Amino acid sequence: MTTTPMDGGQALIRALENEGVDLLFGLPGGAILPVYDPLIDSSIRHVLVRHEQGAGHMASGYAHAAGRPGVMMVTSGPGATNAVTALCDAHLDSVPLVCITGQVPLAAIGTDAFQECDTTGITMSVTKHNFLVTEAQDIPRVVKEAFHIATTGRPGPVLVDIPKDIVDPNSPRSAMEWSDEIEMDLPGYDPNVEVDPAAIAAAADLMRAAERPVLYVGGGILKARAAEVLYQLAEMTGIHVVTTLMARGAFPDSHDLCLGMPGMHGNFTAVTAMQEADLLVVLGARFDDRVTGRLDGFAPGARVVHVDIDSAELGKVRRADVAIQGDCRVAIEALIAELQANGLGDADRGAWRSRISGWQERFPLAYEAWEPGQALKPQYVIERLRDLSPDDTIVVSGVGQHQMWASQYWRFDHPYTWINSGGLGTMGYSIPAAIGAKAGMPDRTVWAVDGDGCFQMTAQELVTATVEGFPIKVALFNNSYLGMVRQWQEMFYEERYSEVFLSKDVPDYKMWAQSMGCEAMRVDDPDEIDAAITKANEIDDRPVVIDFRVMAEEKVYPMVPAGATNSDLVVPPSQADLSR
């Protein structure tokens, strides 16, 4: 076995290259300095961010869009703590991400040294796993293990903390021998699971017998690259599909069997079909509280088939009649084969189909028409963005009302075209994540749908977008409020508005965007919407920001109030008197 002498910093960069890393989002600092030097000679492109949280969300957007792990690199102390929000975000949404952090030299660990923090301790609960590397010789193995853990099983973020002296060529501790033969040493980690054929047969039996079945589809479908087999399963069985906030696009919205998004702001038919179902076939979803509403009233008559790669999700929230641990693609393929072999059954679903189409007719997504003198209708802006942008546009959302409207009113017909912060609900996610998505899919149009509260949290990454050449487009839904909180205060706190008003005119978003190198527009009049969007879609040499002045009073409907069951879904006022 031949080995090459090198220092730990060189070994780290080489190990990243070995993993196929082409892009690295990061920001250097004292402890990580020695790794930034060999980076100059590497084929890896580094994107210099303006805040480490941005690097994390960029890595996440990249991973979602491109289907490859996102990689970030930051320094010790504040560099690492600034990354924590992005790590937690990726953890809750199962995004494969590898984060390299600098650390103070080994001898300084535990002494409260300058820019020292207990990075592995702090990030233990927000990563799938983390490592503190103490020997330069271990760097290639740990990097390999980190990518393996991040991308297999249920994906997630993995952090590798690197003390400065094992990568600094001036330190004797950095000397190591590179070998191309790298053996992982993970005796407690085995992501391979075999799907149990008996469970598949039991699931198929339930599907054959069900008169009111629903496929409840979550983000796991996208992680498993299973959208195509899901399509096959739905077409073959004729069972309707709901796609959760993390799974929008996993099944085409324009398909007759697609009922859209379930949950707190799901559409009436998706929510009600789950409530009335006699069978939920749950594929890569986890009964999140935003989907179930009050748990004891959720889908009371439904039996449950639950497929998840993470066995801890099976039975965690809702007992499954048939629990199947496994990769969604493998499990769906097995289900399809079983149903092909043993038939689809002859359950009569005619009545169920007509109930569903009745709900769809009576309770479509709806908002009141714009009237002269009003600010823009945010739902209408989404509809125009949708209709004037390419079919395969990637939409990357922040968190709040605009996120829900984007999820509701866009028409997602392709997987990996919708990226958002579902689990953690991280305001400020959209701009950096959109940059990451554009970096991963440079030929695609990428629209960030953002709110004014969100925009002010991470807007500085538009500087990164301009300087590094990522021409994303930002639709800023500016209602001068923290809109979702305002909605709750209006509906549940007797219109007592507490600390939700931002400011009508400060900052001037157009000037701010221009100062960051963006093309910027402001739209107040519905007649100007189309021209602004068309112009934005034609610009491809710099980022664009459109400041849409939207109505503050507009609310997201339907809505399941906190603590209510999904049967108590509040519909828009125009549908309130219709019989359900």
Next chain:
Amino acid sequence: MNVAGPDYRYHTLVVTVENKSGVLARVAGLFARRGFNIESLAVAPTDDDRFSRLTIVVDLESAPLEQVVKQLDKLVNVVEIRELHPGSAVERELMIVTVEAEPDRRDELVEQLDRAGGKVLSVGADRMMLSLVGPPKRIDEFEDLLRPFGIVELQRTGRVALPVLDEDA
């Protein structure tokens, strides 16, 4: 995966982990953030120095055993988890205790100690230090027995456990 019947409040898990720094923190942190309660915990290296063994007694009022086991199993450093059902495991615990032992009560104390199978570790003017190894229930009983003498200080290790051997083992 076997799960104890509802009549058992406590359940013992014998968990083999990689012998690496921070592993105990990962296990303790998992229990804390998921709201699982630990009744007792004993940690020591195994005969293979790559691994340590944790004996964790879990309070099943706080969480179903199945969730505890599955979440523990997700920790990358956890290599193996064995569930020991109460009644099919040999459990032992060590107690050392300092008690008030005026000369006139000392015979009585030693007699109790002998009956329980304990040992005298140290003798002072008015106090004695004793030790007892046994099943946790017997340690509890002996502790109650000592209470009237006056317990000055008491330390228990938490239990360690292994499964009862099959006849043909």
